[in-house]
Amino acid sequence: MCRGGALGDFVVTLPVLAELRRRWPGARLDLLAYPRHAVLAQAVGLADGVRSLDDAGLAAWFDSSTPDLPENEARYVAGYDRVYCLLHDPDGVVRGKLRRVAGRRLAWLTPLVTEVHAVDHFLRIVAPAPGEAAPVRVPQLHLPPDLIAAGERRLRLYGAVALLHPGSGSAAKNWPLASFRSLARRLASGHGFAPVFLAGEAEAAAANDLAGEFPVLAGLSILDAAAVLAASSVTVANDSGIAHLAAAVGARVVALFGPTDPALWGPRGTRVSVLRAGVPTTAGLAGLSADTVLAAMER
Secondary structure (H helix, E strand, C coil): CEECCCHHHHHCCHHHHHHHHHHCCCCCCEEEECHHHHHHHHHCCCCCEEEECCCHHHHHHHCCCCCCCCHHHHHHHHCCCCEEEECCCCCCHHHHHHHHHHHHHEEECCCCCCCCCHHHHHHHHHCCCCCCCCCCCCCCCCCCHHHHHHHHHHHHHHCCEEEEECCCCCHHHCCCHHHHHHHHHHHHCCCCCEEEEEECHHHHHHHHHHCCCCCEEECCCHHHHHHHHHHCCEEEEECCHHHHHHHHCCCCEEEEECCCCHHHHCCCCCCEEEEECCCCCHHHHHCCCHHHHHHHHHC
């Protein structure tokens, strides 16, 4: 299966991988994806091999000056019984080249989500035939016991942890850092949760700003991040890949939405609460109070 995009894009595609694994449990399932995301699927048995989308050989797939794949890339594609592709390809260059090699073995779907929730959109590529069992429509990552134990050990020092993730793929989707700080201070003053910030590369500046006052977990691998999310008592995050990852590992999640639509991109899970600003804009999101978020956490 071919899948690009950011972390959240990958997580909402997990039900597709789960459905492929259910249909063909003995088949080898390889991913053409970013390894930093694909390792999640490998860790839980939803994928076997991974080829990086950064592989130099893939440049020929997107080269519009030639109609066909080079011989070595054509052999690579022809080696698969089925090819499922969710790559962004507005000009149809990749689709045309793959179709000439794979023919009817190619299933193609645009990664642009516009009408239904992202999970439901991507599951269209493996739509069941009449009478077949319906796929599971919730991303699920059942982490190995040793990984879960590692996450629990990392958080044991703090007690009941509220993980706070102040970033996302766009500043327009972020609740203000000052509001996260205000929430953390309320938690620290006695609400049963110890505030711990989770920061990735995009939140480096915020991590430095917060580190003098609160515990900050920074520089974790994606698997280590998944483990601490699973071990947390509750996670508060913007519309981000971390919100989707937290929901997929079964964490309690409060997801904060402003300009983006949770009907399309809200994290799915049995313990997810979505708070959307009354006015669905960045400014409206900034208007959400720490008390409102705290009340959602306590519920």
